[in-house]
Amino acid sequence: MNPLLEVQSVGKSFGGVEALCDVSLTIARGEIYGLIGPNGAGKTTFFNVLSGVYRADRGSFRFNDAPLNVRAPHEVAAAGIARTFQNIRLFGNMSALENVMVGRHVRTGAGIFGAVLRNAATRAEERAIHERAWALLEYVGLTARGNDIAHSLPYGDQRRLEIARALATDPLLLALDEPAAGMNATETATLRSLLERIRADGTTILLIEHDMKLVMGLCDRVAVLDYGRRIAEGAPAAIREDAAVIEAYLGGTLA
Amino acid sequence: MNLTDKFKANPALLWSGVALIACALAVLPFVLAMAGTTWVRVTNLAILFTLLALGLNIVVGFAGLLDLGYIAFYGVGAYTYALLASPQFNIHLPFWIILPIGALAACVFGVLLGAPTLKLRGDYLAIVTLGFGEIVRIFFNNLSQPVNITNGPQGISRIDPFSIGGFSFNQSDIIFGLNFSGPVKYYYLLLLVLIMVIVINLRLEDSRIGRAWQAIREDEVAAQAMGINTTRVKLLAFAMGASFGGVAGGMFAAIQGFISPESFVLVESVMVLSMVVLGGMGNIWGVIVGALLLSFVPELLRHTVEPLQRSLFGRSLIDPEVVRMLLFGLALMLMMLFRPAGLWPSKVRKRELTEE
Numbered sequence: 281m282n283p284l285l286e287v288q289s290v291g292k293s294f295g296g297v298e299a300l301c302d303v304s305l306t307i308a309r310g311e312i313y314g315l316i317g318p319n320g321a322g323k324t325t326f327f328n329v330l331s332g333v334y335r336a337d338r339g340s341f342r343f344n345d346a347p348l349n350v351r352a353p354h355e356v357a358a359a360g361i362a363r364t365f366q367n368i369r370l371f372g373n374m375s376a377l378e379n380v381m382v383g384r385h386v387r388t389g390a391g392i393f394g395a396v397l398r399n400a401a402t403r404a405e406e407r408a409i410h411e412r413a414w415a416l417l418e419y420v421g422l423t424a425r426g427n428d429i430a431h432s433l434p435y436g437d438q439r440r441l442e443i444a445r446a447l448a449t450d451p452l453l454l455a456l457d458e459p460a461a462g463m464n465a466t467e468t469a470t471l472r473s474l475l476e477r478i479r480a481d482g483t484t485i486l487l488i489e490h491d492m493k494l495v496m497g498l499c500d501r502v503a504v505l506d507y508g509r510r511i512a513e514g515a516p517a518a519i520r521e522d523a524a525v526i527e528a529y530l531g532g533t534l535a
Numbered sequence: 536m537n538l539t540d541k542f543k544a545n546p547a548l549l550w551s552g553v554a555l556i557a558c559a560l561a562v563l564p565f566v567l568a569m570a571g572t573t574w575v576r577v578t579n580l581a582i583l584f585t586l587l588a589l590g591l592n593i594v595v596g597f598a599g600l601l602d603l604g605y606i607a608f609y610g611v612g613a614y615t616y617a618l619l620a621s622p623q624f625n626i627h628l629p630f631w632i633i634l635p636i637g638a639l640a641a642c643v644f645g646v647l648l649g650a651p652t653l654k655l656r657g658d659y660l661a662i663v664t665l666g667f668g669e670i671v672r673i674f675f676n677n678l679s680q681p682v683n684i685t686n687g688p689q690g691i692s693r694i695d696p697f698s699i700g701g702f703s704f705n706q707s708d709i710i711f712g713l714n715f716s717g718p719v720k721y722y723y724l725l726l727l728v729l730i731m732v733i734v735i736n737l738r739l740e741d742s743r744i745g746r747a748w749q750a751i752r753e754d755e756v757a758a759q760a761m762g763i764n765t766t767r768v769k770l771l772a773f774a775m776g777a778s779f780g781g782v783a784g785g786m787f788a789a790i791q792g793f794i795s796p797e798s799f800v801l802v803e804s805v806m807v808l809s810m811v812v813l814g815g816m817g818n819i820w821g822v823i824v825g826a827l828l829l830s831f832v833p834e835l836l837r838h839t840v841e842p843l844q845r846s847l848f849g850r851s852l853i854d855p856e857v858v859r860m861l862l863f864g865l866a867l868m869l870m871m872l873f874r875p876a877g878l879w880p881s882k883v884r885k886r887e888l889t890e891e
Contacts (some may be wrong), residue, residue, distance in 0.1 A: 309653070315596075332759075334758070345649075352759070352764075353756075353759035353760050354759050354760075354761075354762045354763055354765070356763045357759075357760060357761060357762030358762050362760075362761075363760055365756075365757065365760075366651075367762075369754050369756060369757040370754075370757070371749065371753035371754055371757065371758075372753060372754070373753060374746075374749060374750070374753060375598065378746060381746055382749075382750045382758070382761055382763070383761050384743075384760060384765070385743060385746070385747055385750075385762055385763050386761065386762025387762075388743055389743075390742060390743045391743075391744065392739070392744060392775065394742070394743075395738050395742030395743065395745065396735050396739065397743050398738060402742075405743070406743075409743070411822050437612060445761065446565050446759075449761060449762055473827050490856060532876055
């Protein structure tokens with residue numbers, strides 16, 4: 281296995297509450313890795329620690345064959361980890377296109393002087409940003425919505441726009457926090473084919489999701505968190521049979 | 536079909552419009568001079584305040600950081616100019632050297648203010664910036680001891696006007712048979728600077744940095760997750776806005792020939808902010824309209840309220856200044872009731888306030 285992300289015994293406490301305790305996992309290049317667990321198990325905390333919103337108290341990360349020192353969210357994005365949010369966080373009053381264009385920020389470099397002077401290099405960069413943003417909108421199926429204001433888009437489109445914006449940062453790892461939450465069956469099916477396409481195009485995916493059908497059908501491997509601890513990891517079929525997982529979800533051993 | 540589309544369909548219409556405005560702006564000072572040189576001076580001050588409003592618009596309108604001490608940067612620019620071109624230290628540098636220095640000094644102060652306050656948002660940031668503005672003014676007021684730098688409340692007088700070679704901006708010259716008085720010359724210079732500042736603003740808005748500012752205003756957490764170094768980008772907004780204030784301050788010092796801490800009080804900051812809000816936060820054209828309105832209307836009132844009262848009642852009953860503030864307050868209230876996004880709102884603000 282060729283690992284993209286290695287998480288080594290990461291811990292995080294809030295006051296007396298241990299939100300994450302000794303969590304280790306390894307995500308291989310090119311796989312879709314699921315992270316599941318009951319409510320309050322620490323999934324989103326893990327996400328926030330990984331993306332630099334919180335700082336881990338203990339443990340370390342290795343990403344793309346180099347240690348990843350998580351200090352600030354923008355550095356994580358620059359390293360190649362892009363994320364979406366559980367409660368969609370688009371730039372609501374900007375157009376769909378502009379949202380994706382913002383995503384290109386981290387891979388482009390024009391500063392104040394470029395902006396004011398509009399030299400050839402800056403103009404070329406702006407053109408490239410435009411083209412790439414339109415291409416990404418097409419990729420997620422939002423071409424017709426490019427000039428619409430983000431907050432006016434239907435729910436499912438907003439989710440896909442968030443994915444397009446994340447893809448605009450050229451991530452090696454795309455981390456999705458409950459992308460199917462609140463979606464109807466059709467929207468979930470579209471999302472699923474989109475995620476499969478992203479994986480096929482070479483981007484590794486970390487997926488936090490409550491929709492078990494989606495997770496079990498889509499993921500190559502799944503890890504289960506419960507009370508901040510990783511209680512299981514493995515192929516979906518094995519996870520489904522795992523006694524500890526069943527106990528965590530159903531609150532007791534099956535008779 | 537909106538205006539932009541119309542212009543795109545018919546570029547001749549756009550260019551004839553531009554030519555018309557250019558002609559009007561070119562003859563304006565001579566028309567105003569007929570009514571009295573005072574009006575040319577009033578126009579010059581209005582342009583200075585437009586420069587300030589455009590600078591503040593970067594901080595408040597684009598990046599969404601509420602700054603209540605903006606006039607401090609105007610003050611820093613003005614004092615930089617005054618100290619380097621007056622008998623105060625007997626230094627007399629040419630203006631094209633001092634203006635960039637003033638912009639840089641203001642920029643440094645912008646970063647000084649920005650760096651410790653970046654973690655603050657909304658109301659908290661407003662309070663700190665308000666305090667900053669006052670601190671700078673109090674420094675101007677008290678830096679006459681133990682070493683006399685700013686000359687305290689008396690201010691600095693006999694500040695050099697702009698001049699290049701033998702061409703000075705404070706005396707009249709006859710060029711092509713036309714009498715170019717000092718204020719008229721400054722008018723053209725200010726107009727030139729204003730056009731430059733407008734172009735810079737328009738370009739900044741539609742750029743990588745401009746989008747980053749907007750993104751931060753919309754959602755700071757998401758902006759960070761997209762790889763935007765919010766600390767850096769916010770500091771940039773502060774620095775840019777401050778440098779515009781610094782340039783305007785330098786020109787102010789040269790035009791007036793005299794400055795004192797009284798020109799940089801809190802009310803002035805509030806005035807500039809009102810221009811931005813009244814005109815339409817974030818929209819460059821709206822901000823210009825707001826700045827011109829708030830500069831001219833009080834002057835018009837000053838010249839009409841008193842004569843009107845005399846002709847109606849035979850004597851002046853209410854002080855013009857009182858009427859001015861009364862109408863100003865009323866106008867602000869009506870604005871917030873009927874056009875909360877400003878007279879000419881940016882597309883974004885309009886959406887924010889109408890669609891929910």
